[in-house]
Amino acid sequence: MPNRFGKLFSISTWGESHGGGVGVVVDGCPPKLPLTTEEIQVELDRRRPGQSDIVTPRKEEDRVEILSGVFEGRTTGTPIGMLVRNNDQRPGAYDEMRDKLRPSHADFTYQAKFGFRDHRGGGRSSARETIGRVAAGAVAKKILALADPAKPVEIRAFVSRVHDIEMPVTALAKFPTLAEVEATAVRCPDAATAAKMIERIKAVRADGDSVGGIIECRVRGLPAGLGEPVFDRLEADLAKAMLSLPATKGFEIGSGFGGSLLKGSEHNDLFVVRDGQTRAATNRAGGVLGGISTGEELVFRVAFKPTATILQSQKTVDVHGHETELMGKGRHDPCVLPRAVPIVEAMAALVIVDHWMRQNAQCATFKF
Amino acid sequence: MPNRFGKLFSISTWGESHGGGVGVVVDGCPPKLPLTTEEIQVELDRRRPGQSDIVTPRKEEDRVEILSGVFEGRTTGTPIGMLVRNNDQRPGAYDEMRDKLRPSHADFTYQAKFGFRDHRGGGRSSARETIGRVAAGAVAKKILALADPAKPVEIRAFVSRVHDIEMPVTALAKFPTLAEVEATAVRCPDAATAAKMIERIKAVRADGDSVGGIIECRVRGLPAGLGEPVFDRLEADLAKAMLSLPATKGFEIGSGFGGSLLKGSEHNDLFVVRDGQTRAATNRAGGVLGGISTGEELVFRVAFKPTATILQSQKTVDVHGHETELMGKGRHDPCVLPRAVPIVEAMAALVIVDHWMRQNAQCATFKF
Amino acid sequence: MPNRFGKLFSISTWGESHGGGVGVVVDGCPPKLPLTTEEIQVELDRRRPGQSDIVTPRKEEDRVEILSGVFEGRTTGTPIGMLVRNNDQRPGAYDEMRDKLRPSHADFTYQAKFGFRDHRGGGRSSARETIGRVAAGAVAKKILALADPAKPVEIRAFVSRVHDIEMPVTALAKFPTLAEVEATAVRCPDAATAAKMIERIKAVRADGDSVGGIIECRVRGLPAGLGEPVFDRLEADLAKAMLSLPATKGFEIGSGFGGSLLKGSEHNDLFVVRDGQTRAATNRAGGVLGGISTGEELVFRVAFKPTATILQSQKTVDVHGHETELMGKGRHDPCVLPRAVPIVEAMAALVIVDHWMRQNAQCATFKF
Amino acid sequence: MPNRFGKLFSISTWGESHGGGVGVVVDGCPPKLPLTTEEIQVELDRRRPGQSDIVTPRKEEDRVEILSGVFEGRTTGTPIGMLVRNNDQRPGAYDEMRDKLRPSHADFTYQAKFGFRDHRGGGRSSARETIGRVAAGAVAKKILALADPAKPVEIRAFVSRVHDIEMPVTALAKFPTLAEVEATAVRCPDAATAAKMIERIKAVRADGDSVGGIIECRVRGLPAGLGEPVFDRLEADLAKAMLSLPATKGFEIGSGFGGSLLKGSEHNDLFVVRDGQTRAATNRAGGVLGGISTGEELVFRVAFKPTATILQSQKTVDVHGHETELMGKGRHDPCVLPRAVPIVEAMAALVIVDHWMRQNAQCATFKF
DSSP: OTTEEOSSSEEEEEEOTTSSEEEEEEESOOTTOBOOHHHHHHHHHHHOTTSSTTSOOOOOOOOEEEOSSEETTEEOSSOEEEEEEOOOOOTTTTHHHHHBOOTTSSHHHHHHHHSOOOOGGGGGGSGGGHHHHHHHHHHHHHHHHHSSTTSOOEEEEEEEEETTEEOOGGGGSSOOOHHHHHTSTTOOSSHHHHHHHHHHHHHHHHTTOOBOEEEEEEEESOOTTOBOSSTTOHHHHHHHHHHTSTTEEEEEETTHHHHTTSBHHHHOOOEEEETTEEEESSOTTOSEETTEEOSSOEEEEEEEOOOSOOSSEEEEEBTTSOEEEEEOOSOOOSOOHHHHHHHHHHHHHHHHHHHHHHHHHHTSSOOO | OTTEEOSSSEEEEEEOTTSSEEEEEEESOOTTOBOOHHHHHHHHHHHOTTSSTTSOOOOOOOOEEEOSSEETTEEOSSOEEEEEEOOOOOTTTTHHHHHBOOTTSSHHHHHHHHSOOOOGGGGGGSGGGHHHHHHHHHHHHHHHHHSSTTSOOEEEEEEEEETTEEOOGGGGSSOOOHHHHHTSTTOOSSHHHHHHHHHHHHHHHHTTOOBOEEEEEEEESOOTTOBOSSTTOHHHHHHHHHHTSTTEEEEEETTHHHHTTSBHHHHOOOEEEETTEEEESSOTTOSEETTEEOSSOEEEEEEEOOOSOOSSEEEEEBTTSOEEEEEOOSOOOSOOHHHHHHHHHHHHHHHHHHHHHHHHHHTSSOOO | OTTEEOSSSEEEEEEOTTSSEEEEEEESOOTTOBOOHHHHHHHHHHHOTTSSTTSOOOOOOOOEEEOSSEETTEEOSSOEEEEEEOOOOOTTTTHHHHHBOOTTSSHHHHHHHHSOOOOGGGGGGSGGGHHHHHHHHHHHHHHHHHSSTTSOOEEEEEEEEETTEEOOGGGGSSOOOHHHHHTSTTOOSSHHHHHHHHHHHHHHHHTTOOBOEEEEEEEESOOTTOBOSSTTOHHHHHHHHHHTSTTEEEEEETTHHHHTTSBHHHHOOOEEEETTEEEESSOTTOSEETTEEOSSOEEEEEEEOOOSOOSSEEEEEBTTSOEEEEEOOSOOOSOOHHHHHHHHHHHHHHHHHHHHHHHHHHTSSOOO | OTTEEOSSSEEEEEEOTTSSEEEEEEESOOTTOBOOHHHHHHHHHHHOTTSSTTSOOOOOOOOEEEOSSEETTEEOSSOEEEEEEOOOOOTTTTHHHHHBOOTTSSHHHHHHHHSOOOOGGGGGGSGGGHHHHHHHHHHHHHHHHHSSTTSOOEEEEEEEEETTEEOOGGGGSSOOOHHHHHTSTTOOSSHHHHHHHHHHHHHHHHTTOOBOEEEEEEEESOOTTOBOSSTTOHHHHHHHHHHTSTTEEEEEETTHHHHTTSBHHHHOOOEEEETTEEEESSOTTOSEETTEEOSSOEEEEEEEOOOSOOSSEEEEEBTTSOEEEEEOOSOOOSOOHHHHHHHHHHHHHHHHHHHHHHHHHHTSSOOO
16 A cells, blocks of 8 residues: 555555565556557656766666566556566665664664665665556556647656756746756756756766755646545645655645735736637636646646755664764765656646546546 | 545544534544543634734633543544534625635635635634634644653744744744743734734735734653655645644645755754663754654744635626626624644644654554 | 545535534536436435434435535536535434443544544434435436446435345336335335334334344446446455445345355356347356456345444443443334335445546547 | 455455466465465365366466565565466457357356457456465465464365255364365365265266265364454355355355254254363354354355356347347366365455454454
């Protein structure tokens, strides 16, 4: 249960950094969806280590194998099992982590919770766990692309801030293209900002340090009516999805924290008729009202802390309760955001497909 | 399902603003917990309209009746059904809302989702729905108070910002007492700030306008080890719980959005030995690492937008797709935050009890 | 959680025999379904004590109140809260049960599980709990009647055996009408058998004894394709639903236990073309193959043990571990089956609606 | 969701007969449980084809690989991913099944539900799916063996009837040993009956026919108090578990269908004091009262229909709606019961561990 996400379109991820592999089971996928291994792989490659000179140089090929649920190029409606073998295993490389608790990592809390942990590479707390999410998200994205062929749902995440370097407000005005996001290694669609971000990341890496930032995600093409009134609000499920990602510390939708500085008369989105449809004149809501999609663009932001692993000596404590020091080493991302972009998109896609199926089950099923 | 929250300590809320009543079923409560109607009522009274001169003057007594699950002053382990009758019903008062979609309210999205809605007072989207949450949260709080008699878990939410008036950093240094929070109608424990907040709320009300702000919530006494590694992280479930509340637009834990402006070397919480225990020297994590509680104070903040209902004329559209105007009227909160404080506490209590029970089920059950 | 049933069309029941009342929350009901209190009450009246001279003469009026989720005669898609007050409370009548464990009742196991129990009238283990199920089932039945107006789904349960008096095979050949079932107090559609059953029930009652029997349930009009391949097979969920009813000891579908006496060549249902449709020539399957409905009639049977309460003195043990005797008294059903008929129908309706919604969510949602 | 079973100790199975493999994810396993691949393999070998001369001679080695969740010989509390590769794939062998619907198989209903199916070897409806259940059940069994080292829980299923050959009542008096069950290929612990069963199975196989029968399962060592009062009764979850197995048509617990022929005065289990404990003098209840374990032996029976695949020509219909004939061929079990014994045990173990964890979560967690 704790490793499952979603109610109707649900996924179960499994796997540790240094076990036999990582994977996911996608349960509840609609049948007859065209799906190829390559479509999954494309998304995994965006998440993969070693893809650019500002991410970890680890060599992880991350080749996915679809083990079930797809027959002759289409989903069958049965569980889609997917597997990625682990292959960058260096025995002994993690011996120090067996005893020493890395600051701001999950070593201490796993020990407190389970009384026992696979210390190699962080075990289950490793970001390798997100491979399963990205693979499942690729399936969800395919559904969203084909659900209404006349109006494909597009999900676009991008890095809007690294450390204190952020995209100018003007650059945020338009929905960025995938090409713009992928144009630079940092996945910021504004080229000038991207250049500064890359420079900053290289600078902190040179110091053995790390930085965090903000990923913004937008979704367009969503019909009105997705989401639930009370607990399972669309924004609540998105918040959970995002805070379930490693290194995230905050979530906001639409006007977010800044919106609380406005008065009601400034913040309300007035309804108008546009192209014969009831539309919101502004979108401070960020695409949801009362937990349900308005049909306007979904806009949310996720805050990531700086990478916990730094190549500096830090004070810490070992599992025996003795104070000690730990020198970070190995190959780590000085900034996780560029690789987190496809993960944010994957989680958003999972939430949306799940709610779409729920909407169809309850409200589009029977006509009374 | 969409109106249920929690996995082991789970609640189902039901009820609309102007139906027969609102209520909740608490399922999974441990047996033998001492519980009285008065303990539930105390929390409902903190949420109740008409409790001060800065909240809505509506007369809703909100008397709770425990219908099941408690016998001779103790819970039996069977579902606790609780009911609050609606009694401030004014037929005809909401006729205009039958057709006109209130800006930034859920009228439009309910119509889009269900094709049909109870328009009176917002129906299910009314904040009256939170009565059930507060009643259930009172049960959860009682559990947390008694779980470890030697170390009660305390949850304290308070208003840390109204519009642009915020508590000084120095005032945030200590864990506020309940008396300090309850000392003023605005539920900000810093008296000087509270006075300014109240003044501001009265000023915007005089203009027929509204304001939002931030509620901070802290939890102390929590053992290390609560939470789940992947999707059901403690912070993810808290984020979902908070974004499931009406009018919320953002959530952050620990360093939050601001933390993304620090470098790893500045942000990491080093481990030290204090009183013979492994502790974090600082708490930028906000009490969680890798989704699991560290045993340090849990600290999170929730952003609330300004109340959507304002006593001003606004442009809008009716359900027939015609542009029109709507003049807000009635008795509304110019600022929802003071009454939202007990709701935030209730949701936090629900999340924590649920995770505590999950922890006990999986990790404290069998000794191998 | 333990008091919830169903995934998409889900219900939560609450209430004890002698608390403030019993009730149910129906969550996930499609919107716009026409629904009246009277439609619920009709089903509750079939379950009510005192309805005939072969059931308990207790005076329980069991008037239902719909508290939420219905507006202007139609469901809104929000939770339907329903309440039935308890009103046959006789303080002191159950004092002996506080200490003495009734044989073959749940007193002992509730004490073992919870360490504490509401002993009055069996508390939560009372059959009064099924009131919530029947009320919710009435909603589900209404959905099934209207889902496909051209082909309403009909659920018909009836008593096919009391003690050793069973309907002749010939009488089982046709789908009985509701009028035939309701024609006698015992709810056996074969008049001659019914007369013998009633006589037997009266005879055992005169001896202070009790009898059990079998309820058969049939469903016609069901489309092919409902159910899930693996764990949530239609027959598995029906089995769970039926074994969740008080006093049930067995479930079989189609050929059931008897079918295991046939050879494959005798048991297989051959496919034929009838009216241009692929149909099964026989129906030993009972309407399901591989967990999924075939479109043929659903046929299953449920075994009920004799009522545990008998008006005879029995040896037992008290909660202090001392052997003692207990003389049954009060007003009990000498045979629970006549009143259980609407409960079996209710549970079947809940299972089917849930699966229909699931089918629509996964397989009828998106067309690829 | 449809491929998941269990609430706290939950499993997700995936895989088709002729895809890349079959497997399972076990989520929620307590940490620090000693567990080896060999312990899983032992159970799979009991389920494996080709193990004796009365089961299918297919060559499926069914070697399991533990991919995650176990570290240095102990579970870590994270998901246990297990994989068994498919290796008896004969391309073309199933071409006829692409079009022709096998009688009493799931071909027709899968087609009706999904509109598309992997026809090879039955795809997801193949009994190969149960490999994941048996692997997960082996983990559950290990938990039950070690949960209370002083009182291990033992689960013993065995074939009590094949066609009309059944164990004598006297042979059912004792709890059979594993050695007795495994002594013969048919897994009936009574040697004389076993010999006759084997003879019958060989005889029907010689005719190209098949037989069904009954598996009885007993559990001893279970503490009192496991199970839930209402929907999730222990017997309800067992019934669901058993009816979720391929080829099952019925379930009964304790006195079962036969018990409905007794009067209350004959059926009630009187309580007595034995060895200072409150015990049931008889066990017609089969180890449960009101959905909760009594501490007496759990006794239930499962009816299996005769194998649908027979080596005879049968009339049927193809996917285009034309009547045709189909000649069964290939290597099938003339009687599935011997190989189903470990599957029944696995499902029982899963249900019991889940309920044990639930009991600990709710009732053994907090002491008030």
